[in-house]
Amino acid sequence: MLRDLVHRTRALFRRRTVERELADELRFHLEQSVERHMASGMTPTEAQRLARLEFGGIAQIAEACRDARGVSVAEITLQDLAYGWRTMRRSPMLSIAAVGTMTLATAAIACVGSLADALLWRAIPVDASDSLITVAATRGRPGDGVVSYPDYVSLRDRARTVNGLAAHYSTAPLFVVAGGQAREVNGAVVSANYFPLLGMQPALGRFFGAEEDRVPDRDRVVVLGYDLWQSWFAASPSAIGSVLTINGSGFTIIGVARSRPPGLTPMPVGLYIPTMMLRVGYRWCDDALAVSCTVVSMIGRLAPGRTLADASSEFAAIMPAAWAGAPIGENRGLRVSRPRGMSEDDQEPRLVATLGVVAIVLLIVCCANLGGLLSAQSAVRQTEFGVRMSLGAGPLRIVRQVLTESLLLALVGGAGGLLLSRVFMAALARMFFAMDDEGHPLSYDFSQSAGVTMATLAVAVAAGVLFAVLPAIRAMRAPLIGVTPARSTAPRWSAARWLLAAQAAIAVAMLAIAALLAFSARSVLEGRNYDTSHVALMRVRPRLVQYTPQRAQQFHHQVIERLRAMGSVESVSMVGLGSVLSGGSARVSLPTWAPEQQLAVHYNEVGPAYFATLRTPIVAGREFDDRDTAESPRVAIVTDSLAARLWPEGAWIGSSIVIGQTRREVVGVVADLAIHSRRDSTQFWAFAPFWQNSGQVDSRLAIRTTGDPALLLPDLAREVHRVDPAVPIAETITLPTRIAALTRPVRVGALFIGYAAALAMLLTAVGLYAALAFAVSARTKEIGIRVALGAAGARLIGSIVGEGLTVVVAGAAIGVALAAAATKVVASLLYAPAAADWMFYAGSAGLVTAVGVGASLLPAYRAAAVQPIVALRQD
Amino acid sequence: MDLPQGTLDLLILKAVALEPQHGWGVAERIRQISNEALKVNQGSLYPALHRLERRGWIKATWDLSDNNRRAKYYELTKAGRRRLEQQTDAWRSLTSAVNLLLDHH
Numbered sequence: 016m017l018r019d020l021v022h023r024t025r026a027l028f029r030r031r032t033v034e035r036e037l038a039d040e041l042r043f044h045l046e047q048s049v050e051r052h053m054a055s056g057m058t059p060t061e062a063q064r065l066a067r068l069e070f071g072g073i074a075q076i077a078e079a080c081r082d083a084r085g086v087s088v089a090e091i092t093l094q095d096l097a098y099g100w101r102t103m104r105r106s107p108m109l110s111i112a113a114v115g116t117m118t119l120a121t122a123a124i125a126c127v128g129s130l131a132d133a134l135l136w137r138a139i140p141v142d143a144s145d146s147l148i149t150v151a152a153t154r155g156r157p158g159d160g161v162v163s164y165p166d167y168v169s170l171r172d173r174a175r176t177v178n179g180l181a182a183h184y185s186t187a188p189l190f191v192v193a194g195g196q197a198r199e200v201n202g203a204v205v206s207a208n209y210f211p212l213l214g215m216q217p218a219l220g221r222f223f224g225a226e227e228d229r230v231p232d233r234d235r236v237v238v239l240g241y242d243l244w245q246s247w248f249a250a251s252p253s254a255i256g257s258v259l260t261i262n263g264s265g266f267t268i269i270g271v272a273r274s275r276p277p278g279l280t281p282m283p284v285g286l287y288i289p290t291m292m293l294r295v296g297y298r299w300c301d302d303a304l305a306v307s308c309t310v311v312s313m314i315g316r317l318a319p320g321r322t323l324a325d326a327s328s329e330f331a332a333i334m335p336a337a338w339a340g341a342p343i344g345e346n347r348g349l350r351v352s353r354p355r356g357m358s359e360d361d362q363e364p365r366l367v368a369t370l371g372v373v374a375i376v377l378l379i380v381c382c383a384n385l386g387g388l389l390s391a392q393s394a395v396r397q398t399e400f401g402v403r404m405s406l407g408a409g410p411l412r413i414v415r416q417v418l419t420e421s422l423l424l425a426l427v428g429g430a431g432g433l434l435l436s437r438v439f440m441a442a443l444a445r446m447f448f449a450m451d452d453e454g455h456p457l458s459y460d461f462s463q464s465a466g467v468t469m470a471t472l473a474v475a476v477a478a479g480v481l482f483a484v485l486p487a488i489r490a491m492r493a494p495l496i497g498v499t500p501a502r503s504t505a506p507r508w509s510a511a512r513w514l515l516a517a518q519a520a521i522a523v524a525m526l527a528i529a530a531l532l533a534f535s536a537r538s539v540l541e542g543r544n545y546d547t548s549h550v551a552l553m554r555v556r557p558r559l560v561q562y563t564p565q566r567a568q569q570f571h572h573q574v575i576e577r578l579r580a581m582g583s584v585e586s587v588s589m590v591g592l593g594s595v596l597s598g599g600s601a602r603v604s605l606p607t608w609a610p611e612q613q614l615a616v617h618y619n620e621v622g623p624a625y626f627a628t629l630r631t632p633i634v635a636g637r638e639f640d641d642r643d644t645a646e647s648p649r650v651a652i653v654t655d656s657l658a659a660r661l662w663p664e665g666a667w668i669g670s671s672i673v674i675g676q677t678r679r680e681v682v683g684v685v686a687d688l689a690i691h692s693r694r695d696s697t698q699f700w701a702f703a704p705f706w707q708n709s710g711q712v713d714s715r716l717a718i719r720t721t722g723d724p725a726l727l728l729p730d731l732a733r734e735v736h737r738v739d740p741a742v743p744i745a746e747t748i749t750l751p752t753r754i755a756a757l758t759r760p761v762r763v764g765a766l767f768i769g770y771a772a773a774l775a776m777l778l779t780a781v782g783l784y785a786a787l788a789f790a791v792s793a794r795t796k797e798i799g800i801r802v803a804l805g806a807a808g809a810r811l812i813g814s815i816v817g818e819g820l821t822v823v824v825a826g827a828a829i830g831v832a833l834a835a836a837a838t839k840v841v842a843s844l845l846y847a848p849a850a851a852d853w854m855f856y857a858g859s860a861g862l863v864t865a866v867g868v869g870a871s872l873l874p875a876y877r878a879a880a881v882q883p884i885v886a887l888r889q890d
Numbered sequence: 891m892d893l894p895q896g897t898l899d900l901l902i903l904k905a906v907a908l909e910p911q912h913g914w915g916v917a918e919r920i921r922q923i924s925n926e927a928l929k930v931n932q933g934s935l936y937p938a939l940h941r942l943e944r945r946g947w948i949k950a951t952w953d954l955s956d957n958n959r960r961a962k963y964y965e966l967t968k969a970g971r972r973r974l975e976q977q978t979d980a981w982r983s984l985t986s987a988v989n990l991l992l993d994h995h
Binding site: 036039040041043044046047048050069070071072075076079080082083084 | 913917933936937938940943944952955960
């Protein structure tokens with residue numbers, strides 16, 4: 016074994032010596048043979064001839080000896096690499112095209128990998144993250160899985176399979192006033208065991224302990240995030256002990272967390288307060304610590320030796336008793352899982368899967384293309400392979416050579432793709448993942464993990480093997496020198512033809528889907544029956560500073576008056592639930608209906624001039640105005656389709672509708688707000704006046720401006736602050752910005768698939784051009800004869816372009832079918848009506864066909880320019 | 891007569907067992923001792939020599955030949971001697987078994 020190794024190593028490093036010795040040895044044999052023949056009376060010439068004849072092919076014997084000696088794999092590979100490098104340099108355009116193609120295709124693969132890693136796969140970056148678990152409530156339908164604080168305490172105290180269970184509410188919008196600054200900061204309300212559970216260490220001071228998280232509302236202590244400490248307190252150690260105001264209450268700073276704490280959500284945490292301060296941090300329940308207020312998420316650490324399954328069965332057993340009979344929509348079970356990825360959007364897994372399929376299809380298209388190109392090159396290299404085989408190289412050795420060359424291209428391309436994907440991911444993060452739909456900053460870690468790097472390189476290697484298949488088969492069929500004419504026969508292009516048609520089909524399908532997605536993103540933004548342009552949004556939250564509903568109403572009236580008085584403001588309105596263009600839900604019915612006939616609809620409480628502000632057409636009646644107050648009769652507005660559903664025979668205005676428990680008179684019907692994807696059917700909406708809910712305190716304003724709303728945002732905020740500077744203002748963004756953030760998956764999909772489509776189209780064009788150009792050059796003689804016999808140039812061009820066109824048209828037809836199928840897959844990302852789809856299919860097919868014709872024209876003109884006399888002289 | 895499959899290694903080991911031989915010598919010796927009955931093809935002789943060397947059954951040294959030329963001489967190693975004995979026994983028992991079978995009427 017050792018000897019074997021020594022032998023092989025010697026063969027590798029002392030190759031020259033070993034080679035010379037081999038040559039000497041074989042020459043000695045020949046000379047002996049020559050001497051013997053001369054001794055028997057032959058002339059030296061005769062003797063030499065006979066000796067060589069007897070000996071056989073020296074090159075083959077030497078090669079067999081090298082094989083026998085077990086020349087190392089490394090040596091052959093080095094040789095092949097050197098050879099491959101020379102080949103690459105000899106046809107630089109082909110090599111650049113191949114490496115470039117691989118770079119662009121593997122960059123797409125690496126991007127999907129990084130997206131999937133950050134959004135879906137990555138564990139929380141803490142020590143022993145394997146034993147971390149999240150415990151989430153299930154509700155029989157998609158929901159966030161939060162539980163109430165008392166339920167958390169009962170689970171924490173009874174669970175034995177975990178070594179600690181922490182509660183956290185990591186997306187608490189806290190209005191912080193300190194050191195002359197006042198701003199909404201994302202905070203986390205966490206139990207005291209949160210810090211040790213995640214292995215966090217303070218950079219300064221300390222974290223709060225169990226005693227400080229035991230009595231409700233007593234210990235007003237806060238731990239600052241590192242970045243907040245830096246920006247608000249200039250990283251001064253004297254920050255410890257000072258007091259800042261959170262949602263109107265004073266808190267003492269006791270510590271600073273280290274930078275880059277393990278985030279459990281994409282929203283960076285600016286400060287941490289104890290769960291006993293939930294009543295300050297969470298204002299949507301009357302008592303945030305009550306069992307009816309579901310607010311905290313749970314994260315725990317498995318006890319040593321315990322598994323996920325142990326914890327699952329235990330938590331099912333210790334679930335609060337009241338949950339057992341709970342209806343769908345309320346907490347009724349517990350799910351234990353490992354925390355993976357940062358995704359909070361149920362569309363994202365589907366998006367990532369779709370992009371993954373697109374990236375793989377793109378890579379396969381590249382393989383087909385490169386396989387075709389290299390196979391054409393391999394046909395040109397028949398002579399070279401023939402020479403090598405005549406010199407003793409076996410077919411396997413040649414295949415190996417071709418494979419090494421392909422892998423070289425693939426790996427260089429793969430490495431390039433990894434680098435390029437970093438650029439792409441940085442751009443994606445900046446364009447789409449920097450801000451949520453309410454204007455809060457987000458922080459996703461899209462850095463390339465070792466796993467993604469390895470997987471991408473593995474995929475590149477697989478691709479290299481894949482696109483080596485065709486050229487390798489061709490190379491193996493290379494005829495020996497002198498055995499058959501060295502000139503290759505005309506290449507068959509039927510197989511290549513089908514590959515090209517498939518590429519064209521994929522290009523058409525990708526192009527159509529990308530266009531559909533881009534159009535969807537645009538149509539949501541431009542809106543049907545609403546107009547987002549020139550609308551600014553702002554959230555005013557008097558509840559955080561303990562406003563009563565009465566005082567809040569006064570405040571709102573003053574704010575609206577002031578804003579309306581601004582020259583650049585056209586109209587102002589507001590919503591009481593959720594946000595502008597969305598809202599909450601309600602059950603509606605007619606007074607005559609039985610309870611089980613109730614319809615679930617979308618619902619919001621909107622201010623006067625809401626529909627004027629959104630430019631939603633009023634189909635009948637009027638919209639809410641200042642007449643609709645808490646004292647006036649209860650009124651409602653419904654959308655067109657809901658009206659048609661409730662009163663099919665018309666006569667909507669003046670009819671009665673029951674929303675929740677309240678009977679209201681319909682005063683207006685508005686056009687349907689089409690802001691739903693194709694997967695959802697038309698949405699019914701009902702609206703009640705903002706002022707008829709006497710409990711209203713907070714609101715989200717919608718302000719239509721005459722100029723660019725983005726530029727006006729600071730002025731608008733200043734105007735609101737003039738009414739009461741203490742009332743927190745947040746989420747000051749424009750409506751288009753918000754819609755763009757809401758439709759992130761659509762826009763990411765459009766950009767990514769558009770990239771893939773552009774690349775696929777380019778590849779189809781290059782592939783078609785190369786195949787036709789090669790066919791023309793191989794048929795120069797035939798074309799020459801036809802020209803000599805009087806074939807017109809136009810007919811020649813027609814016949815070549817016709818060949819290309821057949822392929823592209825066949826591909827485009829398949830592509831349209833593919834696109835129609837793919838449209839169904841991405842239906843949840845499509846917002847525009849399906850009626851116009853055919854235009855996108857036709858447009859994509861037309862574009863790819865046009866590009867195909869363009870790619871065919873060049874070789875066709877070259878064919879037409881063939882001089883018969885030159886062509887016929889060619890061998 | 892062509893060599894039966896697998897016997898070349900045995901013949902080479904035997905040929906270099908007495909004294910170191912170069913490739914030409916090995917071929918000559920096999921030819922002479924077998925009364926010209928066995929002929930070794932160079933195309934298989936040299937790869938076989940290199941293979942046996944790699945296995946460690948023979949080792950090579952460069953020396954001057956009878957006619958004063960540099961030649962590569964192969965000699966048996968200890969492992970090679972053991973191998974030769976094993977192979978010889980194996981060959982004997984094989985041939986005697988085959989003989990028995992052939993002689994059986």
